Amino acid sequence: MSYNLSFLDEEKICPKCQGKLSCCEAPPIHVGDGLGWGSEVLFICLNDACPTFLNGWDQIEKRYGHHASYRYMELPGSKEGNFMMVGNSDAFKGCVIDREILKAQNERFVREKAAVEGMKTCVAEKNLAPVMTLLLDEAATTDARKSAVTYLIKLNDTACIDPLRNHKFRDTAFEHEVNLAIQAILKANFKQECPHCLEIIKAQAKKCLHCKENL
Numbered sequence: 765m766s767y768n769l770s771f772l773d774e775e776k777i778c779p780k781c782q783g784k785l786s787c788c789e790a791p792p793i794h795v796g797d798g799l800g801w802g803s804e805v806l807f808i809c810l811n812d813a814c815p816t817f818l819n820g821w822d823q824i825e826k827r828y829g830h831h832a833s834y835r836y837m838e839l840p841g842s843k844e845g846n847f848m849m850v851g852n853s854d855a856f857k858g859c860v861i862d863r864e865i866l867k868a869q870n871e872r873f874v875r876e877k878a879a880v881e882g883m884k885t886c887v888a889e890k891n892l893a894p895v896m897t898l899l900l901d902e903a904a905t906t907d908a909r910k911s912a913v914t915y916l917i918k919l920n921d922t923a924c925i926d927p928l929r930n931h932k933f934r935d936t937a938f939e940h941e942v943n944l945a946i947q948a949i950l951k952a953n954f955k956q957e958c959p960h961c962l963e964i965i966k967a968q969a970k971k972c973l974h975c976k977e978n979l
């Protein structure tokens with residue numbers, strides 16, 4: 765996937781009213797409309813006091829004899845002004861995109877992709893980071909997280925245990941897989957978790973070093 769996401773940071777001002785243009789989802793293309801706008805999003809002035817919108821009613825009434833007006837519009841990455849015909853003042857107001865949410869989703873997606881890539885070399889580099897990114901990201905794909913569990917065992921690094929124990933897994937079957945991996949790592953490192961305080965201690969300890977409880 766290589767969408768052009770520069771619209772996420774683009775700020776545009778309406779030259780007619782100096783108001784901020786709203787980033788809206790482009791309307792679906794109907795057969796016969798040709799290629800449409802060629803963009804997923806449109807920047808539209810949704811200011812009801814914008815002169816383009818206020819004067820549009822009269823202009824369209826005189827020219828075409830029907831009840832509609834215009835909204836000022838620009839395509840992302842372009843300064844060229846266009847006019848969208850609208851039948852009422854609510855048109856497009858329900859299509860405004862929450863760019864903060866989209867941006868966060870995109871950043872998460874980019875992080876996931878980098879982590880999947882990073883897993884390929886994580887064992888050679890003894891790098892737990894990409895594996896942990898995927899295990900702690902509930903939105904990452906199941907496939908990526910499952911292969912992260914296998915890398916977790918290969919890495920055999922007890923530093924993974926605390927953050928995994930502190931994470932709330934939504935999928936209990938997956939949480940069980942992670943727990944089994946933790947058990948395998950503890951065993952391979954001759955360690956155990958104290959059943960009283962959950963601190964990691966030596967497998968052969970008779971008394972916990974942390975909470976002093978007998979085992």
Ligand SMILES: [Zn+2]
Pocket residue numbers: 778779780781782783809810811814815816836
């Ligand atoms: Zn305007």
Ligand SMILES: [Zn+2]
Pocket residue numbers: 958959960961962963972973974975976977
């Ligand atoms: Zn203890």
